[in-house]
Structure formats: structure tokens, C-alpha cells
Amino acid sequence: MAKQAKGGAADPQQTPNELHDGAADARADNSSSPAPLRGRPVTERKKKYLVAPRAVLGAFGTSSWMTPLGLSAVQQALTAMPDIDVVDTIAPRAGLTTAGFGPSSMGDGAEGIVVARMTDQKAGELLQRGQGQLLVERDQHLALLDPMLRRPDLVSSLTPYQGPQCELLLAVVGTDGAPLPEVEVSLFGGVLPSTAVTGADGVARLQLYGDDAHMISGLYVKPRVDYWSFYQRDPDLSLQEANVVMLRPLSEWPALRGLPQQNAMGWGARAMRLDQVPQHYRGRGIKVAIIDSGAATTHGNLNAIHDGFDVINKRTDRSTWNVDTLGHGSHCTGVIAATDPAWGIRGFAPEAEIHVCKLFPGGQVSQLIDALEYCIEQGIDIVNMSLGGSAPSEALERQIVRAKQAGIACIAAAGNSAAAVQYPASSSHVLAVAAIGKIGEFPADSYHAETIGTDIDMYGYFTARFSCFGPQVDVCAPGVAVVSSVPPNNFAAWDGTSMAAPHVTGLAALVLAHRPEFGSMVQARSPERVERLFQVLRMSARPVTLSDPNHIGYGLPDALVALGLPAAQQTMPWQTTTAGFGAPVGMHGMASHDSGWLSAAGVSMQHQGMQQQGMQPQGMQPQGMQQQGMPNQGPALPYPFGTLRVSGW
Structure with missing residues (x-):
């Protein structure tokens, strides 16, 4: 290969060594003015974008893109465009259309997205040419909600x-x-x-x-x-x-004495009264998907899991979902479904059918969409998402709606940034879970003590300092010093809304499997079933901590109430305590399936407390219950709770 001539331009095919030699020759010829090094100029790299039709498209500039336009037409057009590389196409495999996001007249292929690499400039041109009828958005990276608080x-x-x-x-x-x-x-x-x-x-x-x-x-x-x-x-x-x-050691803590040889139940499960639920309530017949970093089936509490999908490695080996290099997915899975022989920690629903969708490390929105498509195809009932993105995504919102239309309940962690609820938990179609802790459930000199908020109630419950907040929060759950399974066959105590969401997911599995009214609805998968499940979880909750509903939503779900079971104890502490934000705790969330009040626990409540505070219980029944003729759960409190939600994007 010829070297650069003196004073001439560099051959773009020259190697770095040849460029160096050329520069040396130039310096030898004229040491006072060395020739500059030449090479490939640094330009913007191509990034992954999501492209999909929003509705029937009009004329697309001077190109051949004409109405009607489906996903296959978008893919073909992108393939033909210079400087755009089509990476993947995620199309519905279950034939379900998304209500509200495009007319059915678009035909097959109207749903889904095309994943393509292009520069920001090219994406801007594409969006402009689409004239608002073409979805073009950056395929943003997702993050697991880090279980440990930094300073x-x-x-x-x-x-x-x-x-x-x-x-x-x-x-x-x-x-x-x-x-x-x-x-x-x-x-x-x-x-x-x-x-x-x-x-x-x-x-x-x-x-x-x-x-x-x-x-x-x-x-x-x-x-x-x-x-x-x-x-x-x-x-x-x-x-x-x-x-x-x-x-x-964890095993020296009184509540975990002898772990793992002696089976134990986490403090969060006990706070939600799982210990009072009959032993045969185990979630059989319900399918739960955990979209996370995988689940290590080498663990004694997770070795009964057999189904999964490695989304990030799907082109080479879809079966590596059981390799969890981060431990995060294993920890969440243990809270939901750890089996309970005489060893380890017991999960909420040990007999539920678990599907593990491995999305981390490195997951992006397009891959989360792909994981949700797997859930639709597999007939999943509940999805746990202990993850979040930096911004809302229209493409992901479309897929979440599709999942809901298929009867899939998505439960997500609110986030750990001590700021506004993160997406996708901020979506109005998702149940958002914030994190609380409890004094006395971890050593005072452990890092968990750094999460203690200022709103400690008389029973030791507090809002975790890291937990995100806002009107989108539906419920709260234990998310401080949660002990669960981690690879290869060990246990760890972690903090985070990532740990709180699986508590609610596990309880949701029990509700679908064992609450009588869902017996006839399990096969009737519908968005109405999803909304009813969310409503049961919210209305079963009791306020904890001294914080407001922006931080705890309806409060901490109660397993006995959610399952419609009578209370094992005649009087529970929270039934006679006033919540920190001014309402009698017993009035909210302790309704039984039979009466809507606290008759099962022997407590008689009246409207007087609400009237004294100028509250109006009439007309505050959740709208979904009125429209669907659902049984009265007692007068709902006139607080925004999780019913006031923002648009997400």
C-alpha cells in the first residue's frame, strides 16, 4: 500500500502503523513542519430507534409509502433507505390488537415495532416525514432499580x-x-x-x-x-x-434463626400477614413472569423453575435465562415464589408457574417489548417489573396496553431516586409499588439504617428514603432489609422498590388463584380482570407510616383481606390506630370480601370520623366498581391515592 505523498492527502485505507510511518517520513523531509496524521473522521454513531405506524398513514413525502400502511410496509421502506440498518422486527405472535392505538382496518402487521439503527439526524428526518403518524423514538436503555442506596x-x-x-x-x-x-x-x-x-x-x-x-x-x-x-x-x-x-451472619438474626437449614419467612411477608394464610394457598394454576436479570436455578429455593426466555441472547441461545450474573432477578423471584421445603425462605406463591424473562444486563425498551410479547403468547397472568427507564416510552406504553388487553397485570417498582415515580410504574395501566421499612427488622449498625425516613409510626413502619413518590403510587410494600435468594445458593438482605414490587406480585398470584370471585375469571382473561385485581389489592391495604398517599398510596396490602379470609386475630394493632394523615386506619383497606367492613375482625366502624373531618364518603366509590357492579368494599376514603394518575407521556 502506498504511503502518503509529501504534502498530499492520506490514503483512507492506510493502517495506523502506515500512517505513523508516513508522518515519520514527512518529519524526515521537513522536521520544522510535520504532516498531520490522517485517518477516519469521528462522526456520530448510529443508535437503535423504534419505528412503528401510529395510524393509517397519508402520503409519505415523495416515497412509495402510501396508505394503508402496516408494520411490514414500514420494515420494507426502512430497509430500502440509505444509512438505516434494520436490526429486528417485533410483531404480535398472539394475534391480539391493541384497542385505542390503531384501527383494525390496518390489517395484520399493524401492531409491533421495527428496531433500526440510524443517527439522530436521520431519525429526526424520518419523524418529520411521518407528519405525526409515524412513531420514531430512541430505544433507551433500562436499568434495574439498584437495591443499595449510595451517598x-x-x-x-x-x-x-x-x-x-x-x-x-x-x-x-x-x-x-x-x-x-x-x-x-x-x-x-x-x-x-x-x-x-x-x-x-x-x-x-x-x-x-x-x-x-x-x-x-x-x-x-x-x-x-x-x-x-x-x-x-x-x-x-x-x-x-x-x-x-x-x-x-443473617442466620443469627432472631427472625432468621438457623437460616437456611431452618425454613423462615421474611419480615415483609409477615407484615402482610402471609403467615396467617392457610398453607394450601400456594398460587397453583397462575402464571407469573419476572422480567429481570434471570433466575439461578442452582438455588435450592428456585430449582423448581423450568420456563424462561433470554431476551438479550435470543439470537444465539434463548435458554440461558437461568444464568443470573447480577443476582437481582433471583432475589425478586425468591420473594415471589421460593419453594418452602425445610430449607431457605418461603415465597408467597411457591406453586405458581414461573416464567423468567432475562433482560439484564444491557436491556433496552425494544427488548422489554419483546419480553411482554412472550408473556402475551404464553398466557401469563402477572408480570413483575423491578426496572425503570430514564423517560416514558410511547412504544412501550402501546405494548403494556396490549398486555392488559390480554388480561396480563403488570406490577412495577416505583423507583429508587427519591423523586417522581419512574416509568413504567408511572403508567396508568401499571400497579406502582413504593417501598417501606420497619424498625427492628435489621441491625442498627447495618446500612439499612441509612434508609430510615422521618415518618416512623408507632409500630416502627417508615417510608424508605430512596423510594419514589407521587400520585401514581398505588400501594407500598416492604423494601428494606428484604432477605431472599441470590446465586449460586445463598441469601442476601437488599433494599429497594425492586424488593417491594415482588411482595405485591406474589400476593396478586394468590388472589387470582384463591379468591373466590376470580375462580370463574381465570379463564376469562380481560382488562376488566386486571382492573379488578388491582382494585382488590388497593382496597385490602392499610395505611402505614406517618406519610401521605403520595408516598404509600393506599398503604400496605393485607393478605387476609385480599383473599377474603377472616382475620385470625380478633384485634389487630392498626384497627385502633389513627393513620398519620388523619383518617382512622381501620376504615381503609380492612374490608372483608363478605361484608365490606371489619365484621370478620369484630370491629364496628362508622362515618362519624369522616364527617368530623369534613369528608364526604358518598360518591367516593372507585369508578370501576360502580360501572362493573362489583361488591361494595366499604366507603373509600376521599384521598387521591393511586386513583389520580398522570398521563405518563
């Missing part, structure tokens, strides 16, 4: 160019003194945060800028499995010798 307020953005550095040694051991490997250790404060992982000797070596350990404002020790975390504000650390932290 960005303690992190400095300043990076020193020079100055003293030192090494701090921190040894992590168990209560027996044995070193613990693979433990993440983080220091906050100082000039920069520092993170390291313990080696086989249990020692983490952390590099610090500066030589003053007193600048450190927080020490966080995070074990991978089987131990409680540790957090110390303003730790007293030495630079002259190793610092030692002792972690306590």
Missing part, C-alpha cells in the same frame, strides 16, 4: 493532580474471626471516595488522597451474600495498622 452527597468531584497518598487497610471477618473474601468496602468523604474488595485474606486495601483519615465521613461494608452489611458514620480509622470490621 452522592458525601462524594467530592475534585480530583487532585498531586499531593500525598496513603493506603488504608481494612480487614473484614465473621463472628468466628474467619476472614471474609469478596466484600466491597467503600470510604466516603475526604478528597475522593475510595472502594476496594477484600481478597482471600479478608483485607481490602484502599488508596486515599491526603494523609488524614479524620476526613472520612462514612465507611460502608457490603458483603455479597449471607451477612448483614455495616455502615459507620465518622469512623475512627488508623493509617498505621489494619482496621477490623466484624460482620454478623
